[in-house]
Amino acid sequence: MTVGTTSVLVWLLPLAAAVVCTRLRSAALAHGFAAVVLAVATALAATMAFAVVGGTPVVGPHLTWLDLGSFTLGVGTYVDGMAAVMAVIVCALATGVLVFNAWYMHDDPQAARFPWQFCLFASAMLGVVLSDNLFLSFCCWELVGLGSYLLIGFWFDKPAAADDPAYQARKGAAARGVLEAQLSPAHAQLKAFVMNRVGDAGFLCGIGALLALSLQLGARGDVLSFANLAALPVADLAKASFLGCSGHALLVLAALGIFCGAVGKSAQFPLHTWLPDAMQGPTTASSIIHAATMVAAGVYLVARCYPLFPPEALAVVGWTGGFTCLLAATIACVQWDLKAVLAYSTVSQLGLMFVGLGAGSAAGGKDAAIAHLFTHAFSKCLLFLCAGAVIHACAGHQDLARLGGLRKRMPVVAYVSLAALLALLGMPLFSGFVSKDAILQVALANAQAAGGLAWGPFVLACSGSLLTAAYMLRWWLRIFGGEERDHDVTHHAHDPATSAKAVLLLLAPMTLALPRTIGHWLPLPHGDAHTPAMVTALALLAVGGGFAVWVFGLAEHSGRDVAAGLAKAAAPVHAACGELWGIDRLWNRLFARGLGCGVAAVVARCDLGSDDRLAGLEDPARSRSLSPSVDGLVDGLAAGCAQVGSSGASLHRGRLGVYLAVGVGVVAVLLLWCGGGF
Amino acid sequence: MGPLTACIVAPLALAAATSVAPPRAARWLALLGALLTLLVGGMAIADFAARPGADFRFVDSTPWSTAFGASFTFGVDGIGAAMLCLSGLITAIATIAAWQQDKWPRVYHALVLVLLAAMNGVFTSLDLLLFYVSWEMVLLPMLPLVGVFGGEQRRYAAMKFFVYTLAGSVLMLAMLIALWNATPREGRSVVVPHHVVAAHADASHGTLHGLPIDLGHDGPKQVHVPRGFDLRHLALQAEHWQGANFLGVTLAAFGFFAVLLACLVKIPAIPLHTWLPHAHVQAPTAVSVLLAGVLLKLGVYGLYRIGVPLFPQAAAAWAPALGGLGLAGILWGAWAALGQRDLKRLVAYSSVSHMGFCLLGLFSGTVAGATGGMVQAFTHGLSSGLLFLLVGVVYDRAHHRRVDGFGGLARPMPQFAWILLLGAMAGAGLPALAGFPGEFLVLGGAFTATGSFPWLGALATLSVVLSAAYLLWTLLRVAYGPLRHPEQAAFPDLDGRERLAAWPLAVLLVVVGLWPGPLVDALRPACELVVQTLQGGRP
């Protein structure tokens, strides 16, 4: 079987599994079937990876989907090392998560629905990964959105947090900054989809720019294929124009458009607020969303389109990533919801990847970012699975203030999650060390090379990394370290069932930077900045980690609440972080209520008028008030006609004398007028 | 009698037959008429997909008036085939949706059949007078379908719909007559543009649109066009309309304005759209399905078939403004939909928004845009038809349509919720569903067009945000979350009839979304010709 065929199979097998699973009523059967198919896909992806990694990329089959004469839109696959490895990761993690989910949802009556939505999601992501053109990427990109929509809304009938007594009882002390009235799976899925769509609008403009650019430069056929885009005659750029930009600026515009899509999918500021809400879905769904699909898509897409990104666009990418990295990290530091910490951690790590991407290809930014994407995928997937296990074990409690000491009750989960966490922090010997180091290295190299503002992303990334070490250790220590805090919450806890444990244990080694593991499969950047970057990374880890161990481990062990003291000392900052810097509220007010509902209400009112008017349309007794609206104007026109008619009718009041007088009078006037003419 | 003539005659004959049929049998007659249309339309579209071409096929002519040169000439190109197919399909669905019509079933189904005949007449006639007659004839059955069978404010809605659309199209009558008057009695010789020769000339018979033409030489090809109303012949004389005078303006400018006005009202484009929410809200479910599914397409079709081919210069001159109007409709409609609290009105405004794409696409003057506009017209018929059906489903159960009067229906009515999700996603333009190809092609067309169109396209991308917002927010409020009205726990899920109406549309949404190739292949050559004509009109 050729690599091309394999790639198609890898992409479509999960889709087929999704279709089949919709017809399966039994949850166990569906999970089993889907897991087997995904495992097969993993194996196929692995063969593919062995074939292409280190070798030449393979162009798979390509079909023309639509032929528009001057250009075509196609469907096809393209497998290079990045795609193959990503496909393996997606399939492998998906298999693992699905097996884990079989246990996780063993008592959920809706569980049979999970596998097909999950497979659809995975398949869509594989489409993004393996696509050979930007159009197909966009399509699958959107389907990824659909998958996330379905999975986040898995428990679509759960009430909003504000109306949910169970949530209110469990939420703990510090669930602040969250809009509880809109915190439910149903709201979260909507928010995720619509915010992604904001990015997609930009993405479409980016595609449009590239389309216009290609056609104006004389390209024909499947102009949106990556091969064609890479081969655009950049020298002729000045001939093309789009949205008033031409030449280089046009390329920047196109790149920024694509990046806009990535900002949405990868939850970068300012479109990051959907991701924490997406925690409303099943934890297993979060696990795959945060690891290998959805959020990874953004980073992957930018990497895929990397040749198109000029330095100006990369600077925006880097700065956005750096800012998001720090912003999310500050928020993660003070979250009390165990999943929220992980969510903001993801946002922060994604920011880090964008910092890497922003460093530019000269510094090896793409390789660094992709490496971190891969390593992060495993660690974050494991962390979420562990979080799921904890939540499951503690009857839905996820308040860091009430958990504690669980390492004794659920050792497997505790140590697997510790491994994943250390990988995330970039501890030497763990995979994250390699990738995070690479990112800091390229950022530093870029900063050194470009100077000035290019230092920004590096500094921000360093600050974010510093905080990462602190808040992730805080997370682990609060859950697994120390002593039991709330007996009611934790006394039932135990490790999950064998199958789930097996998943955790099988995935855990992937977080290590051992020979032949994923961290060594990638072409990592090498350069002069390697050593300073490594030193910086280790220093950051030591300071951040040390701080956390001191505050949440040692100090707490000795009964001192250093954390509270610090919080009081830095009260304004602490409060702002706790309130998510007010961004959720502001966006809600500005976009959902203002630009969305507010403008909509005005438009609707301007269009049809007030409710009162609408209620009285057919009631002659109710005066059709001339409500200033488009429809009111139409009725006003009609009323004006009727007014003209009324004045005409006022001559017809039944008086014969008037009739005769008017008639004779008009005839007389005509007579005089015409008589003059004769 | 050819198949296309049968598509007009058969529904009329069946409508007459309802008067002698038993009341319960009328619906079968309506279904029969619709399926016949669907069959012919499907056949035609398959033919065009198999052998792409911009020529008119299945041409079929019966003399009407020798004095005026009018005839009952029917024929379809890819555009007509697609629309005919849509007309049959949606009418069949609407008939199934109204299967239990218990108020005057015979009258109701007879009216639907007359409506079907009129719609088919618009989509297939190649004679401008016949086109106009069919165009106006659509109003006749619609008046009672809304006014008699509709809801609370049906009288207001029906009258407004009727007079608004009638007023919109009166000028078209003047245009028709002026065109006829501007042709010499003995006809005239015209030079045929090359792309028209390429698309339409019949080399084996040496004819073009039924007129003898000498294809033997390399020079400019000439035909002698008789006086009459044959659309194809009128289009050949576009230069002359540009030269003729109509009360101080060129005949082309007046003619285009007349067609434009009629079509903009029908489409409907803002600010001429306000009849639509009333008509939709008051019409019975099945009529709403027909209205959104087919009737709105009449306007789009009119621009493709009459407006641009007959008056390319005027169309080209107006194109940027009309593209802007399309954009304005897209955004205004989307925002208005977001602000609605009545489900039907919401879907109605979504139609306003979606139909804006057709305008934007056509006037972008690109093949992708024009094809996309037509694809959008077709697929919007499917998705909005489905959404109206589903609104009807909840209305039948709850007897109201307030968005805030529902909540959590996915629990008692899972199948309803899934199909609603499908319809909403299709409406939101999700790839792999039917709403996507049209929107993408229109945007692609706008992006690659000249002038201000890329800006219009860029702004139109906002609709992907807004459409997701208003459709999925509606879904959230209706289907998701906890059950907000306990009595709705007992709502039954879709019954057999409702499934029969909804599933074909749902399946088609997926099929067309995944595989729009045949549709696009059938549409593209015809749209390409329209675009060439439009571009030929540019100074």
Add this chain to the structure above:
Amino acid sequence: MIAFAEAFPLALVRPEAALCVGLFAILASDLGPGADRRRAGPWLGIAAALVAFLLALDAPSGAVGTMLAIDGPARLARLLILPLVALLLLAGAGERRHGTDSGAWSTAVVGVGLGALVTAASANFVSAWLGLEMLALAGYSLVAFRGGDRRAAEAGMKFVLFGGVVSGVMLFGISHVYGATGHLDFAGIGQAFANGAPTAAGVGLLLAGVGVAYKLTLVPVHFYAPDVYQGSPPLGVAVVSTLPKIAAATALVRFLSMAVPAPLVDHATLASAIAVLAAASMLFASFTALVQRDAKRIIAFSGIGHGAAVVLATACLPARDAAAAAGFYLLTYVGSNVGALVCLSVLERATGGSGLQALAGSWRRHPVVSGLLCLFLLSLAGVPPLAGFLGKWGVLQQAFAAGLGSATYATLATAALLFLLATAVSAWSYLLVVRAVVFAEPATPSAAGGGTVPFATKLALAIAAVATVGLGLWLDGLAVLAKAM
């Protein structure tokens, strides 16, 4: 006798004679005792009208002195008038309640028909005026036919007084024309104009035109129509709103084609003036109809608009086929208008009035008749493919052909555009009736069942309906009429 036959070529006026015979037969049958015999009246009239129609089918052309001209328009008018008389009689034949099946009613209807025939064939102001008076006198009695009915009496009084005044004005004008030209016959007047005639003749013509305008209900001498129609029985309205229009229009066509006052006023100005008057009437009628609350008043304003449309067609004279367009317009108008009024007659009997409130929900009583009424009204509104559309088509076609051809006639094209505007506006007023009749619910829910519809009425409705639907696609009808002239 022979001398009389020479002077008066009976062969030319056989249809008129046949109708005359019918008139006398009705009168004679009415003399006999017994109620049943009286019912023979309508059928005698129908028979006479049909015989006359058969005679008119292949009638020769010619002239009866300077008085009557049996030319194309006249023969066409016969073909319209005679079946119409039969249809009107048929519609009344089944209806006992208001005595429309009586000999008296039939006499009056046939009398109107006869007057219409005379007017339509008149080539002389005296015969034209006599024909119009004949129409009028019979018409007065039809309008006030419901004895003891306040409204009918008021309608009759307004009709007769208004008609009298118009008659006076017209005669005064005719006398001036006569004085100025020395002729009363159109040909002679035309000759005199060609030789140059004093201004007084123009003034006289204008005054004489008032009489024609009155019959065509042109603004500003339309005032009687709404009140008269509202008060009279619908079948009476059916008579006085159709036959006089045909007659007056035909006379107008003949006059304009025989005697254009060329030196006084050039043709373009005359045509423009007529077109302006017509457009003013249409607009006035369409707007004023919007606020009417009585179906018959709406029919009246509709009639004003339609009469104006016919006048607009005559403004296009002597263009080819303009007269045929006017004729076809009248044909379609007459079919739909009579149909609508017969429906209203049935509904009025069931509901007790023609006010929109009284008519509300009458579909519950007479669903089919209500539906047909809507059909007729939509035809009057000119919606294709119903008959009214083609009528409009012909007139517009003439007006645009004349108006777009040369700049001096541009007013005609503008008037045609205004005609379209008026059409759109007037659609609403027709819908007011439609709304009341088929959209609304009855004021009193119990009122169901409106009694049976007599067979003769059903037959009349069927004929009108067939004409309304069937004529709508008969595009060649215009050419056929043009040829028939």
Add this chain to the structure above:
Amino acid sequence: MPELSPDRLDGYLLVAGVLFVAGVLAVTTRRSAIGVLIGIELMLNAAALQFAAYGKFSPSATDPQGQTAAVFVVVVAAAEAAVALALLFAVYRTFRDIDLDATRELRS
């Protein structure tokens, strides 16, 4: 002021004109239906007079068209007056009034 004499047309026309104007004034100002009827008769008679006068003085008229027309006018005026009076009587019977301002049930 033209010289009035039986041999001159002007005098007849003047009388006819005065009669006509009087008639017009009567029909437009009288509130009583009878008054209007009288006005109509005045107008008709003005016309008849004018016909006869023109008939007599018209130089070209060899046949007595004008006079004939005048006779017709008289006859028809009588017929019309008869019908009008009958209708006025009908109105009086139902309304007990023939004031035109009172008899206006028919109106917009």
